[in-house]
Amino acid sequence: MNITTNTTGVADFDFFIGNWKVKHRRLKERLANCQDWLEFDGNTSVSKILGGAGNVDDNLLDMPGGAYRAATLRSFDVEKGIWSIWWLDGRYPTQLDVPMQGSFVNSEGQFYANDTYAGQAIRVRFLWSMPAPDQPRWEQAFSVDAGTHWETNWVMDFHRIK
Template sequence: MRDGQHDFDFNIGVWHTHIKRILDPFASSSASVELNGTVTVRKVWDGKAELEEIEADGPKGHWEGLTLFLYNPSAHQWTQSFANSKVGTLSSNIGEFKDGRVVLIGQDNSVYDKTILVKAMWSNIKPDSHQYEESYSNDGGTTWVRSFTANLTRLKQ
């Protein structure tokens, strides 16, 4: 197996983010909210971890998020642990870099009355831009609906 310790190196730096969040991706309506902000990512533990801070503003005010990425060298996988300043709970996803993108999957019970699956994906990875998106599944992964998209452009290394 290849060593994936540097899979998230592309994410290190300061980024402008434009976020589009679907308010209820399981509803038939497509109401959404858009936010703009800054994402700051720094390397921890010589690249075996990264700490990401997100600050964005939109029609409902200021929002912040905090993400810890940890690399497990024996499993060759990454874990993403995320806390949302508005909800105050921690969710985790796990997965790996494959075919030019990172896909991490986990469970979340902070948004709906029941536990759903969450798929986090980084794609279109270039030196000065990339895309992050989340999709939700409430049927065990049979179908997925996009709930969140962030387009990031580099402000500085």
């Protein structure tokens, strides 16, 4: 991830450029004390945009109830030193999720937003890490108490397609 040597942050997501097989683990029910996970595969293709100050990925999520496509748009604000991340679910093509914002610190990406889930106000967290060389992990968690406690509800483990 070469994050610690990056002084501007604009190259923080360069590790993610390329094509990936994805192993998804997602809670069957969120914010319901559920311990049952749904596991499924997917593919992701990531490209730079905005002269390298952003990237976009195209995702195929092969869920048991039916596959769907989604996209992520990321852009870096050089003046503020933060990334903004938007998710577009192909099943709801007129809606962008609330943007997540944050940065990489000590080789971990931390991104946050205030949102709602099932009518309830929540705090959302994305964590990016690299548990093994060239095998990034993304995790999503929700909090109903402003970030005191978190429920991780989705994990993606990426494996580069050579």
